[in-house]
Amino acid sequence: MQLHSFFNSSTSYRVRIALALKGLAYDTLPVNIRVGEHRADDYVANVNPSASVPALIDGDFRLGQSLAIIDYLDQKYPEPRLIPLERELRARVLELSALIACDIHPVNNLRVLRYLDAELKVTPQQKTAWYRHWIAEGMAGIERLLERSNAGPWCFGAQPTLADVCLVPQIANALRMDCDLRAYRRSLAVYEHALKHPAFDAAQPQRQPDYTA
Incomplete structure (x- = not known):
């Protein structure tokens, strides 16, 4: 298998954890989204039509979008399962994962931040305020979901799931952007526990071959 990935992309980070x-x-096939390699004609035509990372190549099969990739991996390589089969637990895991993947990440990813800069001409202070506002909105929701589940040490019990795979990169990004996460005690506890796991540690941005400080 091959993974088109960028070290600091939280969506790539999710797939690296799952793998x-x-x-x-x-x-790993690095794609530098900072310089627009994900928009190159050959990449869009032959690797990922959505012009984004990550993209997985498994033989003749090519797939983009992190959640679709992880679901594919879960179907083909079901152990350990990241999206539970039990109906209610599956729904809870997908609920938290979607809060991150659909509510938090899309409004704070690189292309949105660049649009704020280039097209809307916001100040650096306004862009930071934008980022931190949506982190606070989303993290408050995550914290409430974790409080309701009352599980641990992972989001939903004794084993990592898709929820943890999504949460860890999101917290890493928020910390990198100097967001104050002290109010989200349960979320930080999951994050700190996860980084002690070899798979989560190996997937960290600084462990990747294309890492640059």
Whole structure:
């Protein structure tokens, strides 16, 4: 397998965690989204029509979008399962994962922040305020979901799921952007627990071959 990835992309980070949890070997093919390599004609035509990372190549099969990739991996390599089969637990895991993947991440990713800069001409202070506002909105919701589940040490019990795979990169990004996360005690506890796991550690941005400080 091959993974088109950017070290600091939280969506790529999710897939790296999933691959590591499942013990699957893959080659990393770096795509530098900071300089627009994800928009190159060849990449869009032959790798990922959505002009984004990550993209997984498994033989003749090519797939973009992190949640679709992780679901594909779960179907093909079901151990350990990241999206539970039990109906209510599956729904809870998908609920928290969607809060991150659909509510928090899309409004704070690189292309949105660049649009704020280039097209709307916001100040650096306004852009920071934008980022921190949506982090606070989303993290408050995550914290309430974790309080309701009252599980641990992972989001939903004794094993990592898709929820943890989504949460860890989101917190890492928020910390990188100097967001104050002290109010989200349960979320930080999951994050700190996860980083002690070899799979989560191996997937960190600084462990990637294309990492730059």
